Amino acid sequence: MKGFITLIISSLFFISYSQVSVIHFNSEWNADNNYDISILKDCEKSDVVICHNPELQEKYNIFSVPTIVVLDNDIEIARFEANIMMQLEATKKEIQNTIDQIYLAKFE
Numbered sequence: 713m714k715g716f717i718t719l720i721i722s723s724l725f726f727i728s729y730s731q732v733s734v735i736h737f738n739s740e741w742n743a744d745n746n747y748d749i750s751i752l753k754d755c756e757k758s759d760v761v762i763c764h765n766p767e768l769q770e771k772y773n774i775f776s777v778p779t780i781v782v783l784d785n786d787i788e789i790a791r792f793e794a795n796i797m798m799q800l801e802a803t804k805k806e807i808q809n810t811i812d813q814i815y816l817a818k819f820e
Contacts, residue, residue: 731755731785732814734807737762737769738778747778747800755782755811780807784814 732755736747739762749757762769762777772781772788778800782790790810792802 732811733758733783733786734811735760735768735772735781735783736778737772737774737781739763742777742798745778745794745799747780749780749804749807751804752808752811754815782807782810782814789814 734749734752734755735758736749737760738746746759749759760768762774768774772779776794777798778794780792780800780802781788782792790807792800792807794800
């Protein structure tokens with residue numbers, strides 16, 4: 713029983729410690745196509761304006777805006793990029809499903 717409790721506590725610590733992050737990259741000139749990530753759950757959210765953060769644009773290889781990058785412990789898991797009209801076609805449900813799958817995979 714003691715081992716089982718230790719396993720549960722360890723699992724909860726691992727899950728709470730591991731962090732899923734969602735970064736939304738855009739530019740001032742494309743503000744009309746900003747993508748609202750505020751409703752996403754169970755993740756840390758950041759909005760980055762690439763003209764103010766060229767080092768992040770380079771680090772994450774951002775070539776079109778808007779772009780959304782989903783990270784698990786700073787490792788890129790998924791990327792959603794703009795179409796030719798500089799609009800993101802991914803739905804918030806698709807992005808949330810990606811986040812949920814990351815957490816579900818931790819239990820496998």
